[in-house]
Amino acid sequence: MGRGNMERKIHLVKWEIVCGDKERGGLGLRKLGLLNRALLSKWIWRFACERENLWKQVIVAKFGQEDDGWKSKKPNGAFGVGVWKEVMKETDWCWENIAFMVGKGTKIRFWTDMWCEGTALSQTFPHLFALAAHRNATVEEMWD
Template sequence: MASILHCQVGSTPFSYLGLPIGMMIYTWHLVIEKVKKRLSRWKCTTLSFGGRIGLLNSVLHSIPIYFLSFLKAPKGIISSIESLFKSFLWGGDQDNKKINWVAWDVVCRDKNHSGLGIKYLLAFNLALLGKWRWRMLVEKNSLWMRVISSLYGITLHLSNESGVKDSRWWVDLNRIEDGDLMSNKWLSNNCCKVIGNGVDNKFWLDK
C-alpha cells in the first residue's frame, strides 16, 4: 500500500493531532518529562509560597490538560505527576525533599473549604472525559456519533451495559459512570432522561 500511495511506512509510536499513538506508557512519560522540564527552569527558593501556588494552578496544571481531555490516565501516572506538584508546592526539587505539611486531598479542596484550590487530577481527568460522555448522550444523532457507534457498537444508556469493542478510549468513556473509574456513579446520579417517545429509553433501567 505504501508503494501504491507513494508514502512512507510509519512505525509506532507516532503523533496524531498532538497525541503520541501506539505506546500508552510512552505518552504519559512524555507528559511527566514536560512537567520536569518546566520545573527545572524555576528556582523554588526564590518564589514565595503564593507564587508557587499561582504557577502550579496557571502553568503546571495546563501542561497535561490536552492529554487528560482524551485519555484516562493510569493511577500510577496521576501519582507521579502529583508527586512533582507536591514537591514544587512545598519548595523541594529533585535533589532536596521537603516535608508535605498538609495532606494533598486537603490542598486540593476549594478555597471556601479551607483548601488552596489546586486541581485534584483524578477527578479533573474524569470531568474532562465526562464532557465527551455528555456529548455522546446529547449529540447521539450527529454524524460523528453515528460513525463511532457503528465502529465500536457503543450503547448510550446510562445503565451498566457496554457493547464497546476494540477501542480502549471509547471503553473508558462508556464506563465513566459505571463505578469502575470512580467510587460512585457520579455522572448517572446527576443526570436524568426525558422519556419522549420512549424509543431511546430502557423503561426499567434508565432514571
C-alpha cells in the same frame, strides 16, 4: 562539606490541603480524579444527545449502539479502542447519576429509563414488566 540546617528537604502535604481553597492555606487545585470523571461523563452525555455528529457516527460504526442510541456498546479488544474504552469505564456511574425530565415523554422509555424516583420501573415492578406487551414504549405512548 556539610550543609547542616540549610539542607533542602521535601515537605509532604496532604492532597486534601493542596486542593483546598487558597484562603484556607491550599493551592486551589481541583481534584483531578473528580475532574477527569466529570469530563469523561460529558462525553457519555454528548454521545446520548448528539445524534448526527461525525464523531458519534464513527463510534457507532466501530462499536455499535444500544438503548435506541443512548449508549455505545462496550469496546472489545486492545487495538484502537483506548480512548473510548476509558470513556466507557464511567458509563455506569454516569447513568446512575442522571435524572430525566420527562417533558412530553417522547424520548423517555416508560419501563427502562430512570425517570420515576430515580429507578427504572422495570426494576421496581419486575412482574409487571414481564407481562408488558410493549417493553420499549415511551412515556408518551403509555399515557392516555
